[in-house]
Every structure is written in C-alpha cells, then in structure tokens.
Amino acid sequence: MVGAVIVKNGAIIGEGYHRNYGEPHAEVNAVNAVAIPADCEGATIYVSLEPCSHFGKTPPCSDLLIENKFSHVVIANTDPFSEVNGKGIEKLKAAGINVTTGILAHEGAHLNRYFLTSVTKNRPYILLKWAESKDGFLDVLRKEDEKGPNWISSPRSRKVVHQLRSKYDAILVGTNTARIDNPSLTVRDIEGVNPIRIVIDRNASLPSNLRIFDDEAPTLIFTETDSKIEGSNEWISISFNQLIPELLQVLHHRKIQRLMVEGGKETLAQFISLNMWDEALKIQGDVYLQNGLLSPKLERPISDKFMLNNDVFSTYFNT
Numbered sequence: 001m002v003g004a005v006i007v008k009n010g011a012i013i014g015e016g017y018h019r020n021y022g023e024p025h026a027e028v029n030a031v032n033a034v035a036i037p038a039d040c041e042g043a044t045i046y047v048s049l050e051p052c053s054h055f056g057k058t059p060p061c062s063d064l065l066i067e068n069k070f071s072h073v074v075i076a077n078t079d080p081f082s083e084v085n086g087k088g089i090e091k092l093k094a095a096g097i098n099v100t101t102g103i104l105a106h107e108g109a110h111l112n113r114y115f116l117t118s119v120t121k122n123r124p125y126i127l128l129k130w131a132e133s134k135d136g137f138l139d140v141l142r143k144e145d146e147k148g149p150n151w152i153s154s155p156r157s158r159k160v161v162h163q164l165r166s167k168y169d170a171i172l173v174g175t176n177t178a179r180i181d182n183p184s185l186t187v188r189d190i191e192g193v194n195p196i197r198i199v200i201d202r203n204a205s206l207p208s209n210l211r212i213f214d215d216e217a218p219t220l221i222f223t224e225t226d227s228k229i230e231g232s233n234e235w236i237s238i239s240f241n242q243l244i245p246e247l248l249q250v251l252h253h254r255k256i257q258r259l260m261v262e263g264g265k266e267t268l269a270q271f272i273s274l275n276m277w278d279e280a281l282k283i284q285g286d287v288y289l290q291n292g293l294l295s296p297k298l299e300r301p302i303s304d305k306f307m308l309n310n311d312v313f314s315t316y317f318n319t
Contacts, residue, residue: 001114002017002048003016003017003018004026004030004047005030006045006046007043013034013035015030016028016031025052025061027047027051027061028061028064030045037068040070041070042071043072044071044073045074048075048104048108048112049076049112050077050079050086051065053083053087053091054083054084060091066095071098072097072100074100075099075101076109077109078101080116080119081119117278122249124169124170124252124257124258125278126279127168127261127279127280128263128272128277128280128296129164129261129282130268130281130295131153131157131285132285133289134285134288135289135290137289137292137293137294137295138294139264139289139293141291141293150181153311154308154310157285157308157309158189159189159190160308160313162186162190163187163192165187165194165260166187166193169195170196170197170251170259171195171259172198172199172259172261173267175199175202176266177262177263178201178206178212179206182210183211183262184211184214185197185211194217196217196219196220197212198220201221201222202223203223213233215231215232218232219234220234222250223236223237224239236250243270244274245274265293272296279317280300280315280317281314282295282314282315282316283312283314284311284312284314285311298316300316300317300318302316303317
C-alpha cells in the first residue's frame, strides 16, 4: 500500500502506486508517468514508505531516484523490513539528496498497518469482529438441538461484513461457532474474493457436512490430531498449550497478513486475554436477547462509530 507523487515548481508532474505484489513499486510508476523524464531532475518526490535499497522482486527504488537526480525525497514511514530499514534513506543521503522523514507518519502507518504488523510482530494483523444485542449478548443460551445462526444484525449490515471479509486474507472461528452456526464464511452477498477459512477443532470432531468444509474456499483446520489434506481442506497439527501463538506463526509463514476473527465467545476471549489483536469491530443490532452469552468488553476508547439502518458499528484500535 505505497503511493508516490512527484512535484516540480509547485505542480504535480507524476503519480504512481504499487499495484500488485511483485510488480513495479510506486516510485517506478510515478517516474514512468512523468511526460518528460528529464523533468525529474531537481524535483521532489513524496512517498508513503521508504524507497527500497535492495534487489527483490524489482530493482532498488533508491537507485532509480538517484539516477533521475531528484533533489528532495519526502517519506512518511521508514520501512522496518530488514533488507531496507533505513538503508534506502542512507543511500539517498550519500548521493546528496535531501531526505525528510516522518511526514504524516501516523496516516502512513495506518495505511500500511497490515504490512507493518507482519514485519514488526511476525504475525498477521488481527481484526476481532462480533455482533451483539442492545443488552450486550452474543447469542442466547442454546439447547443441544438448536443449530443455525441467530441473526442479530440486519441483512444490510451483513453485506458490509462480507465486503470487509473480501479485504482479509483469512477468517477464523472456533469449534462451537462452526458446529452450532454452521457458517459459510464466504463473501456470497457481494462480488469479491473469499478469504481462507480457518477453524479450531482440537479433536477433529466437527462433522464433514458443515459448510466450512465445502469447496467454496480453502479451509485450514487446526487440531491436535494428524496433519492431512483432503480436497480444499487441510488439517494442521499443532500444540494446544500455546494454541494462538503457534497458529499465528503458521499463518505468518504462509504469508497471511490480515486475519479476521469472528468468534464466538471463547475464541474472542482467548485473543483478548493474550492481548493478541490490533483492531475490533462491534456491531450492535437492534434487538434485545435478555440473557445468553455476554459479549467481550474492551478497555479501549471507541475510535469510530456510525449507524447503518438501526445497527451501530463501533471500531476500536489496540494502541
């Protein structure tokens, strides 16, 4: 999530952004957008993340800026990735280019929060999401034979949730949610890419006819039983003594940067008790349940709040 803007004599002469992994970086696209390449000499380039200094999927952007004789580089955030981490800035300064850092750093860090979390914490960025009643319950107390979702939010709110799912690499639920609610965990209400589905199933006891095991999207099942692969489903054996840290380590090694946790109560509580979360979304529906499973409580101020129909969306950040 990197953008670049080139300015000369008070006018924008080039813009670019990093479109896809492995493709040209923002600086390259911005330079290529300049109508007269020689105009880059003496220009200023504003970039949201430190220009790279190493050969990866693409050549070093710092070399590109030096070759095109930029006079000033303005950077929001330094890149904590070990192959960069200040080296791009050092290279630019050594070439005589004026470098300014920390401009709109907070906004830049928010834009790149998934990448920065992956690099600095060696785990995915974690969003906790749940819907609760007006009186603070996730669900009623179920009888053994009571299955299926107990909707709290409106159909329109669920469509918004599907849009949010499409922006995440993976979505996780616990055993009880998978068994009782039988969710699909797809983006079926919109056009988008389904996230990888993740379910915690310690004893591999979930029935095979659940929607989470269909072929609508790949599913990872974390268990203490044997590892195996059947179709689009993969069982991964890990120790449940350190369940959440080990699970997150596996996801990190698989390049999963964005994880959405949809509960239920016990699963959400585990992430909260370990302080292993970055953002939370609470959707308060226009219903009262009067009793049941209490929703999580976060000791954080609400960062953003809006209403959709009669549902209230509240966002929290773990900062």
